[in-house]
Amino acid sequence: MAYWLLRSEPDVYGWDDLVRDGGTEWDGVRNATARIHLKAMQPGDQAIFYHSNKEKAAVGVMEITRAWRPDGPDDAWASVAVKPVAKLPKPVPLATIKAEPRLSDLMMIRQSRLSCSAVTPEEWAVLMELAGA
DNA sequence: GCCAACGTTGGC
């Protein structure tokens, strides 16, 4: 089982939208590095939902429910299906993540604009600890 | 194939 982090602007599609929908197709990703991660995702993997922009905090945990399929008429881009698992007891703000030495290598921190990134099991455990989960 | 210019994204 692998861990991931998916970023979205809450104004566009946020955690509450995901809960309302009961799951969604995570599409529209147009970045080559992010696509590598999308294509590596497997059903049962877990992913943190991170709100970018105004909120800048990890807010919930999702599960990947279906491996990638083409997003568009050809194989150029990919999308996966996700469903909400649980809201984090406490959101983890970006400032907290940055202040945590054990998260200094987090892919999202090292490459700030990446919308789909990987999280190691160790980093996942730290994030859950910070979230009070 | 290189690199400068430009556009986009996200944080401050």
Next chain:
DNA sequence: GCCAACGTTGGC
């Protein structure tokens, strides 16, 4: 509103 980081584009 600004700026840094990064990706893409286009001229050479």
